[in-house]
Amino acid sequence: MARRWKSNKTSSGDDWTILITLVFCWAHSINTLIAAGLGGINRITVTPLEHAQIALRTLWISNFLLITALYTVKISILLFYWHIFYINDRFRKACIGMIGLLSAWWMANIVCVFLIGDPIDSSWKNAARAKHRFDFNSWYLWYCGLSIFFDLAILCFPLPVIRTLKVNTRRKVSIIGIFWLGGFVCISAIVRFVLFYQSIHGLTDFGKNQYSSITNAFIWSEIEPNTSVIAACLPTYGPFFRENGIMPKFIHSMRSTFGMSSTSEHKTSISMQGKAYSVGYLELENATSSKKSTGDIVMERATTVSVAPNSNIK
Incomplete structure (x- = not known):
């Protein structure tokens, strides 16, 4: 809706991939909630063996959903970069290369999850007693670590292009800040990694039900994809x-409701192709880009300033 409101554009690839991500996030959350209901909330209501079975089976299912969600959200961000920096051929080739690398990472992990149990159906039928074809814990930690690495790499991906923009340093920093809004995702991924690592090394006494120690890791595995x-x-x-957007209208409505009048409002807008856009997250897209012979991107911005009758800047 935001994209169409901006320029009446139809949905693009990054919109569809983020919708797919949302579906897998919901499926992952539903899987966790069902497991919580079966095993007990706040206190375990089944035997330790039954709880281990529920926890491990839920973890096995969640791997398919979580890996796919983290993969598609990374693809969505790269496709977003693709549209933003469309005139930089080298950057677009780099996006294609990263998409290919992420696809290989996703496929390899899906195959590992599918084949972890011996026989394959044991991960579903009897996960607590299933034999593993390889060290599941080591694989999971490597998978989480690579996901964090890819998140950091994608955050830094546009930096070389932004560095070549013909704008001042302050503007470059603000543009970098727009792309680094997803920094919390890296933090949540690191927290999940640490909690799962601690839960692995906490399973030393199998006479007690210590599978409950992975509860916090499960919680952060919900936070990470949804915040992404x-x-x-x-x-x-x-x-x-924007001036005619939802937020200004909502604020104006709240002011009117509580009897707060605004005699003067300072509004800065960007004149672009005959339209006025408020300064916001879309300042990079709203800038006019042209390609020089050196391949640099030139950002040309025009700011419309009008003087109100009372000589205040409007």
Whole structure:
């Protein structure tokens, strides 16, 4: 809706991939909630063996959903970069290369999850007693670590292009800040990694039910993909903060409700192709880009300033 509000554009690839990510996030959350209901909330209501079976089976299912969600959200961000920096051929080739690398990472992990049990159906039928074809814990830690590495790499991906923009340093920093709104995703991924690592090394006494120690890791495995969806969408929300957007209208409505009048409002807008856009997350897309012979991107911005009758800057 934000994209169409901005320029009446139809949905693109990054919109569809983020919707797919959202579906897998919901499926992952539902899987966790069902497991919580079966095993007990706040206190375990089944035997330790039954709880181990529920926890391991849920973890096995969640791997398919979580790996796919983290994969598709990364693809969505790369496709977003693709549209933003469309005139830089080398950057677009780099995006294609990263998409290929992520696809290989996703496929390899899905195959590992599918084949972890021996026989294959044991991961579903009897996960607590299933034989593993390889060290599941080591694989899981490597998978989480690579996901964090890819998140950091994708955050840094546009930096070389932004460095070549013909704008001042302050503007470059603000543009970098737009793309680094997803930094919390990396933090949540690191927290999940640490909690799962601690839960692995806490399973020393199998006479007690210590599978409950992975509860916090499960919670952060919910936080990570869902916040990644929010972070991936934030740069597109600029139109909601325009003069005729939802947020200014909501604020004006609240002012009117509580009898707060605004005699003068300072509004800065960007004149672009005959339209006025409020300064927001879309300032990079709203800038006019032209390609020089050196391949640099030139950002040309025009700011419209009008003087009100009372000589205040409007």
